[in-house]
Amino acid sequence: MTEQTVHPVPRGVRGHAEPAPASWQERVSTVAASAHRMRHHIIDMGEAQGQGYVGQALGVTDLLAAVYRDQLRYHPEDPHWPGRDRFLLSIGHYAIALYAALAEAGVLEVEELATYGADESRLPMSGMASYTPGMEISGGSLGHGLPVAVGMALGLRHRGNDALVYNFLSDGELNEGATWEAAMGAAHHGLGNLVAVVDINALQADGPTASVLSVDALVEKWQAFGWHAVRVDGNDIAELLHAFDRLRDCEERQPRVLLCDTTIGKGVPLLENRERAHFMRVDEHEWQIAREQLDGSAR
Numbered sequence: 289m290t291e292q293t294v295h296p297v298p299r300g301v302r303g304h305a306e307p308a309p310a311s312w313q314e315r316v317s318t319v320a321a322s323a324h325r326m327r328h329h330i331i332d333m334g335e336a337q338g339q340g341y342v343g344q345a346l347g348v349t350d351l352l353a354a355v356y357r358d359q360l361r362y363h364p365e366d367p368h369w370p371g372r373d374r375f376l377l378s379i380g381h382y383a384i385a386l387y388a389a390l391a392e393a394g395v396l397e398v399e400e401l402a403t404y405g406a407d408e409s410r411l412p413m414s415g416m417a418s419y420t421p422g423m424e425i426s427g428g429s430l431g432h433g434l435p436v437a438v439g440m441a442l443g444l445r446h447r448g449n450d451a452l453v454y455n456f457l458s459d460g461e462l463n464e465g466a467t468w469e470a471a472m473g474a475a476h477h478g479l480g481n482l483v484a485v486v487d488i489n490a491l492q493a494d495g496p497t498a499s500v501l502s503v504d505a506l507v508e509k510w511q512a513f514g515w516h517a518v519r520v521d522g523n524d525i526a527e528l529l530h531a532f533d534r535l536r537d538c539e540e541r542q543p544r545v546l547l548c549d550t551t552i553g554k555g556v557p558l559l560e561n562r563e564r565a566h567f568m569r570v571d572e573h574e575w576q577i578a579r580e581q582l583d584g585s586a587r
């Protein structure tokens with residue numbers, strides 16, 4: 289993509305005073321550099337536990353970097369600031385990816401990531417709102433994130449708060465009826481302050497999504513439910529930023545959904561091709577290979 293237009297960074301990165309407009313190239317390179325650091329954080333955390341949801345996390349890193357470095361409004365030093373945009377991790381087992389994003393965002397110290405999954409850590413393997421600054425909900429009871437987000441978006445609107453509510457869910461959660469009830473409710477109530485972001489990695493715990501319960505024609509499905517829907521390559525940062533910009537091209541009272549096709553293990557070929565990728569086991573010696581592959585130095 290060769291977009292040269294100068295875009296203002298929307299709504300004030302990190303919630304501070306409106307920043308100077310960033311060029312398109314600056315936006316892309318900021319997010320790309322952030323995503324690279326996040327992938328290293330994820331590999332480091334994965335090594336600390338020896339296993340986990342590393343594949344999904346690497347798949348959504350570009351997306352989370354775009355959210356936290358280009359889109360979201362927040363104060364890193366005050367995670368409860370009332371004016372913050374809310375980012376709800378419905379897929380609680382993706383917490384390892386969000387911890388990396390929160391470190392990039394300045395909400396967590398990078399050093400704390402080393403405690404991931406340990407007893408007494410604030411960074412459990414599944415996201416817990418009461419443990420971790422910046423973790424808005426305790427996700428993981430899958431299919432409940434979007435209903436919570438609808439309630440939150442309604443509440444904020446009633447209070448006259450212009451913050452946005454993002455709900456990050458998986459393609460597996462599109463197999464849940466509650467997700468579609470919430471989708472109907474969001475359109476019914478005209479929740480233009482709600483953004484759903486879906487990780488379409490084509491896999492869930494019981495196998496490929498296409499074989500468990502296929503979810504095709506997704507743009508058309510969401511549109512039929514009254515949403516403004518955009519589908520993109522979730523590992524193409526320029527495409528992601530364009531897509532976030534395009535999400536604003538809709539009715540003021542229309543909820544928006546960004547459908548992101550992602551590759552499990554993205555950036556680490558060793559893990560991109562792994563069988564049984566949902567809960568990935570990685571041998572001790574492979575973590576360093578993963579780092580080298582990330583840095584393009586693998587032989």
Ligand SMILES: [Mg+2]
Nearest residue numbers: 459460491492
């Ligand atoms: Mg999935």
